[in-house]
Amino acid sequence: MIQRIPFTRLSDRQWAALQPFLARAAPQGRPLSDPRHRMDGMFHLLSTDAPWRAIPAEYGPGATIARHFRRLTEAGLWERLLQALADLGPRHPLQQLRRLIFRAARRAYRVRGLGIIVLARRLGFLGALPGPAWMLPDPDLSKRLVALQMRHRENFGPFVLRWGRALRNLMGMVGGRAHIPRYLRLCMP
Template sequence: MFHRIPHRPLTDRQWAALRPYVERDAPQGRPMADLRHRMNGMFWLLTTDAPWREVPPEYGEAGTVARHFRRLTKAGVWEELLQALADLGPRHPLQSLRRVIFRGARRAYRMRGMGIIVLARRLKFLGALPGPAWMLPDPDLSKRLVALQMRHRENFGRFVLQWGRALRNLMGMVGGRAHIPRSLRLAMA
């Protein structure tokens, strides 16, 4: 198995820093058994391009680890971790998990949608984006473009003639690409 990021189990300091973000009760209200082991399994998978079924058995059943990832994603943990990385100092133990957290955010994009892209862009975490920044939608740019058009609405015809091509190109950037080739997505470490 090829690891894009070297995998090491969570240290005690890393686990102590990560635990408040991932420690959630099960839907039945029971505390989760061996949560640290599940997180190690999840992080093992995030360091590779492997599917969930290839999680090693020492981390538990692959379906259980995948289900826990989905629960954390639905609870917004990846967004919380991105915000924490932005707020915490450079020597904080979570910073050593930065690349793995970015890869988790990229995987969570399909479930969380545009919100995670907007957050990653605003925090300037381009590594957390699920593709190259120039191929992804930019909602903030669309707001600026609408504001620009509203300022020039009385002379809109002349404005479009003067800035038409640039506006068309910018509007294309706002919407992003419909399809990002898999080779480009996988090239992002």
């Protein structure tokens, strides 16, 4: 397990800043046993490139932490935290967790899909993208390209003859790559 980001347990200030964003209870209505301990385990794992099963035993079973991460992801926690990072000042305690939140957003992409990529792009958080920006879909650019084509629809024939190849290449870029090689994903900080 390679430590990508130096990890320390959540401080009291960081935990107090993070707590308003977290769910108060499990989906069944039971109170969570120790949410701070679970978040520490989650952030410990997010500071590495290891799979969930490699989580240290002191944090509990990896499947439990992974399930908690998935529930938080489905509840939209990482999108709310990205928005909070954009809105809060640079000295706010959540800013100290910025890189870990970005890494969590990268893992959350598998569950949340394109929405988290769009949000990270709009906020300018390229570090939260699950790969290099030029290899990922860009829905905003595709809307602009469609609007450009619609503006020139009366002269569409000459427009396509003149700009056809460039538009086709741009539309291909807008869709992103189908597969991002693992070595590129692992290069992300």
